[in-house]
Amino acid sequence: MIDSMLQDTYDQVLRRNPGEPEFQQAVREVFESLEYIQGRHPEYNDQGILMRMCEPERQIIFRVPWVDDQGTVQINRGFRVEYNSALGPYKGGLRFHPSVNLGIVKFLGFEQIFKNSLTGLPIGGGKGGSDFDPHGRSDGEVMRFCQSFMTELHRHMGEYTDVPAGDIGVGAREIGYLFGQYKRLTNRYEAGVLTGKGLDWGGSLVRKEATGYGAAIFADEMLKARGSSFDGRRVSISGSGNVAIYAIEKSKQLGGIPVTASDSSGYVVDENGIDFELLQQIKEVERGRITEYAERRGNGARFVAGGSVWDVPVDIALPSATQNELDADAARTLVKNGVQAVSEGANMPCTPDAVNVFREADVAFGPGKAANAGGVATSALEMQQNASRDAWSFEHTEERLTQIMKNIHHTCLETAEELGRPGDYVVGANVAGFRKVADAMIAFGVI
Numbered sequence: 001m002i003d004s005m006l007q008d009t010y011d012q013v014l015r016r017n018p019g020e021p022e023f024q025q026a027v028r029e030v031f032e033s034l035e036y037i038q039g040r041h042p043e044y045n046d047q048g049i050l051m052r053m054c055e056p057e058r059q060i061i062f063r064v065p066w067v068d069d070q071g072t073v074q075i076n077r078g079f080r081v082e083y084n085s086a087l088g089p090y091k092g093g094l095r096f097h098p099s100v101n102l103g104i105v106k107f108l109g110f111e112q113i114f115k116n117s118l119t120g121l122p123i124g125g126g127k128g129g130s131d132f133d134p135h136g137r138s139d140g141e142v143m144r145f146c147q148s149f150m151t152e153l154h155r156h157m158g159e160y161t162d163v164p165a166g167d168i169g170v171g172a173r174e175i176g177y178l179f180g181q182y183k184r185l186t187n188r189y190e191a192g193v194l195t196g197k198g199l200d201w202g203g204s205l206v207r208k209e210a211t212g213y214g215a216a217i218f219a220d221e222m223l224k225a226r227g228s229s230f231d232g233r234r235v236s237i238s239g240s241g242n243v244a245i246y247a248i249e250k251s252k253q254l255g256g257i258p259v260t261a262s263d264s265s266g267y268v269v270d271e272n273g274i275d276f277e278l279l280q281q282i283k284e285v286e287r288g289r290i291t292e293y294a295e296r297r298g299n300g301a302r303f304v305a306g307g308s309v310w311d312v313p314v315d316i317a318l319p320s321a322t323q324n325e326l327d328a329d330a331a332r333t334l335v336k337n338g339v340q341a342v343s344e345g346a347n348m349p350c351t352p353d354a355v356n357v358f359r360e361a362d363v364a365f366g367p368g369k370a371a372n373a374g375g376v377a378t379s380a381l382e383m384q385q386n387a388s389r390d391a392w393s394f395e396h397t398e399e400r401l402t403q404i405m406k407n408i409h410h411t412c413l414e415t416a417e418e419l420g421r422p423g424d425y426v427v428g429a430n431v432a433g434f435r436k437v438a439d440a441m442i443a444f445g446v447i
């Protein structure tokens with residue numbers, strides 16, 4: 001980094017957070033963008049904003065004991081990083097996956113601060129989760145785990161304090177068990193304390209679809225800004241979870257041809273366009289594997305074991321699986337095959353080297369904190385509905401989501417333009433997200 005203040009702070013972040021490569025990567029990416037505003041905001045330096053922004057307000061780590069179906073005691077580790085509450089209560093999902101550790105939760109929480117700021121809605125940033133693996137666990141085991149997890153977490157939550165939601169491994173089933181236990185422990189029907197709830201008990205229409213829809217809408221906006229569109233274009237999507245499924249549906253609605261989906265066993269290619277309803281049935285309802293999609297679909301769909309989903313030639317890519325899933329080699333293959341736009345449905349799925357490959361090739365690149373903000377934005381809309389004891393229609397909620405995504409796209413472009421980096425959505429998203437939080441922190445004094 002050219003700026004010595006940024007470099008010194010980053011060195012300090014490295015020293016204080018050893019062994020957390022994903023967190024360090026997320027901080028570095030934001031700091032590289034902040035180079036473009038250094039010198040413009042001396043107050044940020046005077047007020048120690050950089051280091052304060054990197055240090056979570058509170059980090060909670062706890063034991064989660066539960067009993068499996070065999071009667072054996074299992075121990076997992078629970079986390080909640082309450083990162084920044086300058087703009088509103090801590091807001092962000094819970095991830096249940098064996099890879100979860102403090103560094104992963106901090107990277108996700110750090111990203112969430114700026115993502116939530118970009119939505120324009122009053123939500124701070126936080127993230128949590130556990131190294132619990134729901135795969136292969138019975139409903140009873142998942143319930144007992146969720147109840148134990150919430151028995152500790154509930155004392156740190158509240159609709160004005162911290163509002164968790166889902167992320168990888170946490171969907172409607174888990175949110176149900178978590179909300180039930182929160183309600184029981186507190187004796188309060190505090191609907192706005194968790195989002196991603198079921199539609200019969202305080203959930204919002206479009207929340208389930210929102211992250212995937214938003215990532216496709218963001219891609220559409222980037223294409224339109226370049227005089228292009230989804231029309232007849234091939235789209236590759238990685239993953240087959242909540243984000244991927246609805247990114248596929250929206251890509252189709254926008255006129256594209258989504259040709260891939262994947263899971264940890266490999267990927268499917270369906271030249272006729274992924275059958276969204278079949279994929280939804282297999283992954284969301286039956287909790288099955290992606291291989292079954294190719295078997296049941298017939299019709300030229302094929303399963304490729306292992307390998308890289310990014311080898312499939314496409315015009316638009318929506319990485320929607322997990323962090324660092326798309327590296328520089330994959331990015332070069334996509335560029336060679338003529339990709340025009342990449343919109344991150346997952347959090348940080350492209351490595352920094354991959355992002356540079358896209359930059360150099362002038363591919364429109366939408367970073368996760370802008371492109372996948374539709375999920376958390378619709379969570380904030382769910383909180384609005386809970387606060388007013390109301391429930392909006394699908395059409396109205398989707399219209400709000402679409403407008404929010406268009407606004408985020410516009411803010412990123414405008415900010416990038418102002419900083420002399422036209423079309424650089426990374427710099428636009430980081431700087432626009434950061435400034436709003438930093439200005440609020442300055443208004444509050446050194447706290």
Ligand code: GLU
Nearest residue numbers: 092093165166167376379
């Ligand atoms: N986990 C999602 C994200 O990465 C959604 C968080 C939320 O709805 O609070 O933004």
